[in-house]
Amino acid sequence: MSHPHAERPRQTVAIVGLGSIGGVIAGMLRAADRHDVTACVRTPVDRLTVERPGDVVQTPLRAITDPLQATPVDWVLLCTKVHDVPHAAPWLTRLCTPNTRVAVLQNGIGHVERLTPLVGGATIVPTIVYYNSERLAPDRVRFRPADHQEFAVRDDADGRAFAELLDGTAMRLLVSEDFLTLTWKKLLLNVIANPITALAMERMTVLRRDDVQALCLETLREAVAVGRAEGARLRDDDAAQALATILTYPAEAGTSMYFDRLAGRPLEIEALTGAVVAAGRKHDIPMPVNNTMFTLLRAVHDAHVAAGR
Ligand SMILES: NC(=O)c1ccc[n+]([C@@H]2O[C@H](COP(=O)([O-])OP(=O)(O)OC[C@H]3O[C@@H](n4cnc5c(N)ncnc54)[C@H](OP(=O)(O)O)[C@@H]3O)[C@@H](O)[C@H]2O)c1
Structure with a gap:
């Protein structure tokens, strides 16, 4: 059943990797302000600027730099490069429980197999990212929306939960049976x-x-x-x-x-x-x-x- 935004509970969201892709999604979620967003970073920031066609989004951002500061969350959005996943493992260990969903905002294939050993029983939610973005500084990214939609997800409960997480942002999602x-x-x-x-x-x-x-x-x-x-x-x-x-x-x-x-x-x-x-x-x-x-x-x-x- 679909609820108005105000009735849906706020979720805790950790963005691991505040680069081009992570910076854009962090900025969009902060601007919509429906969830409690924390960025897990190596370079400290306290604000984020997203340049997008026609306007600029500026928002304060909570960021932590040490995995020991992290506590379990409802959602992890994993936005590092694929080869940096082993370096991000200490974040995943602290952020994930079996109740956590880990959305993978990375290119490539085989995300479930790669991540399963690292997420402590959390559910892995592969996504396809279509938008183009560029990190201009640790706290500034440029967002180029895609032609049709910014994400695709599987047509299952976890894919639809990701779509719901992004409700109220400018992101457009395709929910597909042939992921x-x-x-x-x-x-x-x-x-x-x-x-x-x-x-x-x-x-x-x-x-x-x-x-x-x-x-x-x-x-x-x-x-x-x-x-x-x-x-x-x-x-x-x-x-x-x-x-x-x-x-x-x-x-x-x-x-x-x-x-x-x-x-x-x-x-x-x-x-x-x-x-x-x-x-x-x-x-x-x-x-x-x-x-x-x-x-x-x-x-x-x-x-x-x-x-x-
Ligand atoms: N850029 C695009 O337009 C685009 C489009 C579609 C899909 N993708 C895919 O999206 C994924 C992310 O790409 P991207 O372009 O966003 O990469 P990126 O700009 O290089 O950002 C990756 C971020 O991960 C961070 N990181 C790496 N290891 C970390 C760790 N141990 N702890 C915390 N942060 C860590 C990096 O931090 P540092 O700053 O400290 O190095 C960097 O900020 C890739 O799979 C890429 O292929 C990218």
Whole structure:
């Protein structure tokens, strides 16, 4: 049954990782002020500014910097990069009980398998994040809404609970019975936009080139074959469709992998191109283009790790 906002109990929400994605969702939840929001961060902040088309949201924000300060919550929104999950484990240990739901606001696949050992019996709620965002400072992010909706969730009790959590914010959600296919369709966007912007060190503008679009289509055709083998209902024209979708993002938008390359940070390659390459190997599907990109990205990633950044 649907209740007016005022009748629904306030929930306690911890945002782990106040970067591009976490900063936007923290700002939207604080602006709606229906829940008690705490950011779990490494750099202290007490305010948050979200720049969005047409206006700027400014809000005070409670933030804690030590997992020992954390207490169990109703919801954790996990917004780190996938490779930072092991570093975020002390937060999860303190925040989670079997009554907690952990919404995963990360790209990639296999979130339930990856997180189950870390969340003390909490329920894991995978989400697909469609919005684009950019962290401008520890307390400032730029939000670019997606074309249709900002999130997709599974059509089950936990997915619908996440949709209800965001009620009253500007976020639009799709509740889907075929979450697996949507997950792969999102991964299709990631295996072109993230690697190519990071390797070229250019924002989405690089995807406007004809030769780069031809490369995108080769990359996508391989990934579509793998996604199908994994059970996603993908058609041949989903490759062209994914490219068309990427081209609806503004040319000046970056990707999280592009920003990590610029900053010399580790790259989220295992969770994106790496996940597709691993699944392709499992099904014996040749993936020369994705393998090439994976090798180049791993070389960049290893150099960043060796430099200790
Ligand atoms: N950016 C986008 O447009 C976009 C769109 C869709 C999906 N995604 C996905 O969303 C996920 C998050 O990406 P993002 O772009 O938001 O990354 P991001 O800007 O790098 O933010 C990640 C945040 O996690 C924090 N973090 C890492 N380890 C931590 C720890 N142990 N304790 C507390 N905080 C910790 C980092 O803190 P520090 O500042 O201290 O390093 C950083 O603020 C990724 O899976 C990405 O692929 C991103």
